[in-house]
Amino acid sequence: MWVLRFTEEYDRKLKQFIKKHPKETTAMLSNLDTYFKTLIAGVKPLQAQSGHGFIHTESHGAIAIDQKGTKGKPTQTRLYVYADADTCTLYLITVGDKKTQSNDNSTCREFIVSLREQKQNDQNVASVEEQESPRPLPDESDEQCESD
Amino acid sequence: MSNANQTNLVKGSHKNVMEMVREHLSDDQEFVNELAAHLKEREMVKILAVLRSRANLSQKDMALKTGCKQPRISKLESGVDDDIRFGDILSYLKATNHEVRIFFLPAGMTLADEVKMHASVIHRLFSRMVKLAGNDTAIVKGVAEFIEEAQHNLTRLTQIAAESLPDCGQRASRLVEVDAPQVKKSDDKVLPPAPTTDKGKKKKKTVTAS
Numbered sequence: 001m002w003v004l005r006f007t008e009e010y011d012r013k014l015k016q017f018i019k020k021h022p023k024e025t026t027a028m029l030s031n032l033d034t035y036f037k038t039l040i041a042g043v044k045p046l047q048a049q050s051g052h053g054f055i056h057t058e059s060h061g062a063i064a065i066d067q068k069g070t071k072g073k074p075t076q077t078r079l080y081v082y083a084d085a086d087t088c089t090l091y092l093i094t095v096g097d098k099k100t101q102s103n104d105n106s107t108c109r110e111f112i113v114s115l116r117e118q119k120q121n122d123q124n125v126a127s128v129e130e131q132e133s134p135r136p137l138p139d140e141s142d143e144q145c146e147s148d
Numbered sequence: 149m150s151n152a153n154q155t156n157l158v159k160g161s162h163k164n165v166m167e168m169v170r171e172h173l174s175d176d177q178e179f180v181n182e183l184a185a186h187l188k189e190r191e192m193v194k195i196l197a198v199l200r201s202r203a204n205l206s207q208k209d210m211a212l213k214t215g216c217k218q219p220r221i222s223k224l225e226s227g228v229d230d231d232i233r234f235g236d237i238l239s240y241l242k243a244t245n246h247e248v249r250i251f252f253l254p255a256g257m258t259l260a261d262e263v264k265m266h267a268s269v270i271h272r273l274f275s276r277m278v279k280l281a282g283n284d285t286a287i288v289k290g291v292a293e294f295i296e297e298a299q300h301n302l303t304r305l306t307q308i309a310a311e312s313l314p315d316c317g318q319r320a321s322r323l324v325e326v327d328a329p330q331v332k333k334s335d336d337k338v339l340p341p342a343p344t345t346d347k348g349k350k351k352k353k354t355v356t357a358s
Contacts, residue, residue, distance in 0.1 A: 003161035004168050011158055011172065018179050026179075026186050033165040033187055034194045038201045051201030053222055069226040089161070114155050 002039045002145060006092035009107065010079075013095040017077065021097075024067035024077040028095075031055075031065045032079055036090055042145070045083035062093065062108035080108050084115070088145040091115070192229040196240045200225075203244040213243040270302075 017025045031054040038048040049055045054068040056078070064078040078101070080093045093111045096104035162168035166187060173180055187194075200210050200221075207221040214221075214236075224236060241248050253265070274295065281287040 001163070003163060004165065005157055005161050006168070008156045008158055015173075015176075018173070018176060022179065022182070026183050029165055029169065029183055030186055030190065034197055036165055037194055038198045041198050041202050043198075043202050047204055048201055051204070051206065052197065053207060053225075091155075091157070111155055118155065 002036065002088045002090060004036065004090050004092065007094065007111065009094045010092045017095050021067075021075050021077055023070050023072075024074045025095075027067040027070040027074070028065055028077055028079045030069060031067075032081070032092075035065060035081075039083060039090060039145075045085055048083075058105055058108060060109045060112045062105075062112060064104075078104065080104055082108065082112055082115070085145065086119070189228040189230070192232055192237070193225055193227060196232075196237070197225045199240055199244045199246065205243065210240070210243055214239040270298075274298075 014025065031052070035048060035052060035055065038051065039045065043051070049057060049063050054066050056064040056066065058064050058080065060082075062080055062082050064080050066079075067074050067077045076098045077095070078097070079095050082091045082093060083089075084091065091111070094104050094107045158172075162171070166184060169183055170180055200207070205213070207225070208218045210221050211218040224232065238248065240246075251265075253262075257265075277291050277294070281291045
């Protein structure tokens with residue numbers, strides 16, 4: 001089953017955005033909710049991101065969720081996330097607007113590179129441990145990203 | 149080693165957006181309530197959007213299938229439940245190869261009432277299967293196997309729920325263990341048997357004592 005995790009930067013910036021752009025932040029979180037429900041329904045991340053108009057593809061596998069659904073003339077805001085299908089985790093990386101787009105993309109790139117390196121390290125450690133003591137075969141219940 | 153060190157992740161994970169917001173923005177109750185109301189107004193809209201995405205249809209594809217323009221689909225999916233027409237729901241279900249089943253429930257139904265209601269629905273479906281089987285040996289055999297499999301799965305579900313409860317000295321006295329036959333697998337998914345702590349021990353099912 002998919003889970004949500006978030007960075008300290010996301011936490012800090014979200015609180016600022018709630019004060020500055022409450023309506024846009026509400027819409028972004030609502031769109032995040034729709035995207036997350038799509039993943040939970042068993043849709044693969046790539047398919048899920050092409051199916052919704054509020055999603056924009058960014059570099060390194062990150063996607064940006066916008067404030068579509070806000071009434072009036074909203075400020076362009078983005079919630080940057082990364083869906084890791086291996087661990088069924090949706091990472092919430094940062095929040096920004098048009099002005100911070102370039103910096104936000106850099107933050108996403110650094111986060112995803114770091115996450116991948118960490119995963120690679122973890123796999124290497126697991127591989128060494130496995131060679132030393134073989135693990136039992138997983139049973140049926142080990143299936144990941146189980147949908148509802 | 150945890151990923152949290154290098155990626156500055158906040159500890160813990162969440163099963164849904166509202167749970168996460170409630171936990172981490174508890175000092176901003178006004179925003180939490182506003183978001184909760186916003187999501188509540190869009191429950192059906194989100195289901196339709198998820199159904200479309202799961203069917204791998206773009207908004208343009210959906211518009212073609214339902215005989216309207218893409219902006220109408222976009223407006224519908226970014227709108228609120230109150231603005232959806234019943235015809236929209238039927239169109240989405242047809243386009244995504246689903247059928248509609250409606251339950252009219254009395255207000256204030258408890259969870260226990262809902263379980264009883266679904267048990268009654270299951271009973272009705274079994275009766276229809278038995279009636280359909282008639283005296284056809286092949287169908288009777290198939291239905292018998294299915295009922296046996298369903299019995300196993302339903303018992304497992306109640307067992308899982310019972311075992312998830314904290315032990316307050318009640319569980320042991322209210323549940324008994326009975327032998328259960330091993331069930332042949334059919335095309336439908338069968339729940340895995342309960343893990344046994346004693347190796348080599350015959351698998352058992354737990355049922356509620358009446």
